[in-house]
Amino acid sequence: MTSAERLRRSLRRAGVTEVAPWDGTVTPGRRHLLVRDDHVYDAILMKDLAGVRNVVLTTESGEPVAACVDAARVEAVAAALTAGGPLPDDLRTVTPGVLSSAHNAILRKRETPYLLPLTAETRPAVERRMFAGSYKGVTDLVTKYLWPAPALRVTRWCAGRGITPNQVTSASFVLMLLALVAFLYGWYLPGLVMAWVMTFLDTVDGKLARVTLTSSPFGNIFDHGIDLIHPPFWYWAWIAGLGSVGLALAYSDAIVVVIFAAYILQRILEGVFPLLFTVKMHVWRRFDSRFRLITARRNPNLILLTVGALAGRPDLGALAVAIWTVLSLLVHIGQVVQASKARRNGPLVSWLAQ
Incomplete structure (x- = not known):
């Protein structure tokens, strides 16, 4: 999209209802947010700039690129932004790191908001930085280390063809169901191919929504609802399919119950943790963020499961999942106990915010 279109979407998401190209019109008694479109702004910058008064946003080198000012100062600020004129003396100038916090609680990371000049030469670097900015900082090891490079290419391809995040999520949903059926019949390798593609698309849809500023409440529920519900059903189908390949597990029903119970309790603890301690479990301490890489x-x-299937022992893969899910639950219980003790010394604060 054009820089102007991206700014329109970003400003509307920041609560700015009237967005138009600058034509010199000033509305008395109202604040005006002026933004140059030859730069690309992190969405948080627009949100925070829209909430201040008589503030000018500059690059790290001091070049003014945006401002939110009272009507009496609009013309002078517009001249400074477009022609390099002097700024009024009573305005406060801030850089991105001063205007907005580096701690992004939603994406669970600490990263200075980006503000980048947009030219033909800088466009590839801008694209990479925008994509990196859409990535969660605390996630599993596959999403963090394996998917970024291919996800950038597929996200670019989808954006260029007008494919929406919800369409990607729908494809992911279909693959999730097909993988479940494949596991149920003991077709483990084809099922794993579909499962891994599904997990990859699960990375793409969120990144596509963030870089194109098209995320929606429905898309968020659709995507995270699938993520939350389907994993234990995959494990159940995997165990049920073992009989088809002559590797049925003894006490398979009990193993399925253990997996479901441990998974559900684990997710409950993750959900209750921020309600009890006002910080999410996986961003409280550095250990918690590192354990999120490998938690069940x-x-x-x-x-x-993949290692087990490739070794010709999908039954051992299922047992490994059951054991690791229980062990992860025990770690989460320990985290809750430790947080309860630590709270006696004051509110818990994420290590990313310190």
Whole structure:
């Protein structure tokens, strides 16, 4: 999209209802947010700039590129932004790192908001930085280390063809169902191919929504609802399919119950933790963020299933998932106990915010 279109979407998401190209019109008594479109702004910058008064945003080198000012100062600021004229003396100038916090609680990372000049030469670097800015900082090891490079290419391809995040999520949903059926019949390798493609698309849809500023409440529920519900059903189908390949597990029903119970309790603890301690479990301490890389979520468990299938022992892969899910639950219980003790000394604060 054009820089102007991206700015329109960003400003509307920041609560700015009237967005138009600058034509010199000044509305008395109202604040005006003026933004040059030869730069690309992190979405948080627009949100924070829209909430201040008589502030000018500059690059790190001091070049003014945007401002939110009272009507009486609009013309002078517009001249400074477009022609390099002097700024009024009573305005406060800030850089991105001063205007907005580097701690992004939603994406669970610490990263200075980006503000980048946009030219033909800088466009590839801008694209890479925008994509990196859409990535969660605390996630599983597959999403963090394996998917970024191919996800950038596929996200670019989808954006260029007008494919929406919800369409990607729908394709992911279909693959999730097909993988479940494949596991149920003991077709483990074809099922794993579909499962891994599904997890990859699960990375793409969120990144596509963020870089194109098209995320929506429905898309968020659709995407995260699938992520939350399907993993234990995959494990159940995998165990049920073992009989088809002559590797049925003894006490398979009990193993399925253990997996479901441990998975559900684990997710409950993750959900209750921020309600009890006002910080998310996986960003409280550095250890918690590192353990999130390997905790018994879908992608780490898929690694165990894949290794088992490739070794010709999908039954051992299922047992490994059951054991690791229980062990991860025990770690989460320990995290809750430790947080309860630590809270006696004051509120818990994420290590990313310190």
